[in-house]
Each structure stands twice: as C-alpha cells, then as structure tokens.
Amino acid sequence: MNSPLVKTAIFGADPNWGRVAMAIGKCEEQVEIVPEKVSIAFGDLTVYQGHPLPEDHLDKLTEYLKNSEVVVRVSLGLGNASATVWGCDLTHGYVDINASYST
Numbered sequence: 001m002n003s004p005l006v007k008t009a010i011f012g013a014d015p016n017w018g019r020v021a022m023a024i025g026k027c028e029e030q031v032e033i034v035p036e037k038v039s040i041a042f043g044d045l046t047v048y049q050g051h052p053l054p055e056d057h058l059d060k061l062t063e064y065l066k067n068s069e070v071v072v073r074v075s076l077g078l079g080n081a082s083a084t085v086w087g088c089d090l091t092h093g094y095v096d097i098n099a100s101y102s103t
Contacts, residue, residue: 004090010070011089015061017047020072030076037077042070 003023009016017040024038039049043064047053053061064070088094 002087006072007087007090010065010072011091013062013065015042015047015058015065017042017053020074021048024074024076032078033076037075039073039075039077041073043067043073 003019003026005019006023008014009019020040021035021038024033024040027033036050040047042061045053045057045061045064047057047061
C-alpha cells in the first residue's frame with residue numbers, strides 16, 4: 001500500500017474507507033473495475049460492499065484500527081487471483097526521522 005492518505009488514516013485510527021476507495025480508483029489501467037463489485041474490509045469488518053457500512057459500526061472499526069497490526073482487505077470482484085502487500089503507517093516518529101536529514 002503506497003497511499004499516504006490510507007497510511008495516515010490507519011495511524012489515526014480513522015475508519016475512512018473512502019481513502020482506500022480512492023487508492024483503488026488510481027488504478028486507471030484497470031478498466032474492468034466496477035465500483036458495485038468492490039468490497040473493502042478492515043480486518044473482518046466490511047466497510048464497503050456496494051454501499052457503505054452503517055454508522056453504528058464506526059466504534060468497532062476505530063477500536064480495530066488501534067491494533068499494532070491492521071489488515072485491509074480489498075476485493076475488486078474480478079476473479080480469484082490474490083496478492084499480499086505489506087506496508088507501514090506514517091507515524092510522527094517516521095516523519096520526524098525522515099525529515100531530519102538531507103540526502
């Protein structure tokens with residue numbers, strides 16, 4: 001996952017699935033993606049599957065996003081292939097370390 005907006009949402013425990021949808025939308029070469037077939041989940045909590053998750057699930061999502069490891073699952077609804085991508089969030093420490101020197 002290389003979206004800074006998704007990474008900052010996870011760091012802030014912000015269940016903003018729209019940031020994940022935006023990252024999917026950046027796959028312009030994938031013209032077969034149909035939004036109604038896409039599903040997005042944080043852990044076992046589906047946040048989008050043709051329509052947004054009800055608001056009463058936001059507390060559960062926020063708590064899940066406070067875990068030290070967060071799984072974001074996306075199905076594009078295009079077949080059976082799969083991939084795993086590892087990433088990290090953008091913490092204050094990460095930004096401080098990488099902003100403190102020049103290369």
